[in-house]
Amino acid sequence: MASPFAALAARLAISAEGALKRNLTLDRSVAIARSIWPQARVAPVGSFANGTSLHGSDIDLVVDTRGIYSRAGAGIWAQKMEDELIKNRITKPTTTAVHASARVPIVTYIDSKYLIGVDISFTTNGLTNTEYVRRELDExxxxxxxxxxxxxxxxxxxxxxxxxxxxxxxxxxxxxxxxxxxxxxxxxxxxxxxxxxxxxxxxxxxxxxxxxxxxxxxxxxxxxxxxxxxxxxxxxxxxxxxxxxxxxxxxxxxxxxxxxxxxxxxxxxxxxxxxxxxxxxxxxxxxxxxxxxxxxxxxxxxxxxxxxxxxxxxxxxxxKSGKAKSKQIKMRKIRKPGMVGTAIRRVTFSAD
The missing domain is CATH 1.10.1410.10 (Poly(a)-polymerase, middle domain)
Structure with missing residues (x-):
């Protein structure tokens, strides 16, 4: 079924160079996650994993803690992951945020070397979903x-x-x-x-x-x-x-x-x-x-x-679509030593 439609899809999809950068970004992120949780399964999920990513897309990564998942625990793990990413200079404090109170706690950041956005969650749902879609699309x-x-x-x-x-x-x-x-x-x-x-x-x-x-x-x-x-x-x-x-x-x-x-x-x-x-x-x-x-x-x-x-x-x-706003700005509460109460960190992510 070779056609202009297939050629256009090839133009819109991630290039070989883009895929390489994302794989290198994944290697850096996976290494940090496994240094914290040696027994965890860490794998990409979503569009990049099943081959339907567009140019400029981020990477979704899941840390499967193998049966010990809890929402409260995942919020703590997300904070720990952010601390280690910053400590190892994978990302910068100004380009990262933790959403511990979200339905699925997540760390969002931009890799400082390859300038690729990454979302890390702590749940197992994305793994099974990705495997199902990839199997269907491969067939x-x-x-x-x-x-x-x-x-x-x-x-x-x-x-x-x-x-x-x-x-x-x-x-x-x-x-x-x-x-x-x-x-x-x-x-x-x-x-x-x-x-x-x-x-x-x-x-x-x-x-x-x-x-x-x-x-x-x-x-x-x-x-x-x-x-x-x-x-x-x-x-x-x-x-x-x-x-x-x-x-x-x-x-x-x-x-x-x-x-x-x-x-x-x-x-x-x-x-x-x-x-x-x-x-x-x-x-x-x-x-x-x-x-x-x-x-x-x-x-x-x-x-x-x-x-x-x-x-x-x-x-x-x-x-009411005109009133909907894109969530390009992430907010996170931070507490500094000696500070009374909390402050809000404003982090703006630019497209890569």
Whole structure:
């Protein structure tokens, strides 16, 4: 399925040099973590680990303390990790922060040598999630290309963060995996597995993306149903225990690695996102086979208003997105010797 879409994904993904810098950054971080917890499993998770990172992306690293995890303990470990990183000059005090009170305590910093951002968490969820996605993408590599293109599209519209109502990288991967598993399940009722693979091969990336966007923007009833990506099945919300109550305004995707977890619980801009998907689908349907890469990239990149100001569909789904702010500034309480009370350290992270 060689096409301009595959070439664009290669342009947007991390380069070989970028991957090398991130691996060297990982080596430095892993060495510090293992010096503190010799028996811990330390491994990269998320997009870099499964091969869907974009240029300028950070690294997510997990320290698995092998069964002794607790939220209170993880906050202490995060502080210890920060102290050792600064002590060993892996990072600087001005480019690091600890979020001990977060749902998952995390250390965020920028490697002072390679200028790569790193997030270190102390939980095991990311390891199993990454292994699942990597296995699925290795079996069907065309999904990796689609995810890279869709991540770039989401990022340019600031729909790539759950805390701003969008989709996380893991959530996006499950939408792609889930779509193809649903199609495989549906087609298997009327054809063989060989026929299904032939259906894939007969479509280039343009057709696959258009079909995917049609499913998510029009065909699937998001308000009343939920998706089980691993099964390739759609259930009524609440029947599988992932959605305890009717939540018509929220997307619901079950976590294949944790049946109790609704991955997209915070994606509250789903209907606005669906409208944007319709716009992208319409644009992709008109793309010619000999399209230039710059022109194709402009379709995925936001280059101004996508709807006229007087368009009723835009007004209907407008919401409060204008008030959401990107979390580029991290805050951390610090206490100095002899100080009464606490102060706030303001740390600003710049893109690499």
């Amino acid at each position: 069907r590599p065309y999904m990796r290309t689609m995810i890279i293109l869709l991540k770039y599209w989401l990022k340019s519209r600031r729909y790539n963060k759950v805390y701003t109502g969008g989709l996380s990288s893991y959530g996006l991967a499950l939408t792609v995996i889930g779509y193809f598993n649903v199609r495989k399940t549906v087609k298997a009722r009327n054809c063989t597995v060989e026929d299904y693979h032939r259906w894939i091969e007969e479509r280039d990336y343009q057709r696959l993306l258009v079909d995917y966007l049609a499913f998510w923007s029009c065909q699937w009833k998001l308000a009343s149903t939920m998706l089980e990506p691993a099964e390739g099945a759609i259930y009524k919300k609440g029947t599988k225990g992932h959605c305890g109550k009717a939540r018509n305004s929220l997307l619901c995707i079950a976590d294949p690695t944790d049946p109790t977890n609704d991955v997209t619980n915070g994606t509250y801009k789903i209907f606005k996102l669906r409208e944007a998907m319709k716009v992208l689908r319409n644009k992709l349907e008109t793309v010619q086979q000999d399209v230039e890469l710059d022109a194709l990239e402009n379709i995925f990149k936001k280059t101004g208003r996508e709807w006229p100001e007087d368009d009723q569909s835009r007004q209907k789904f407008k919401g």
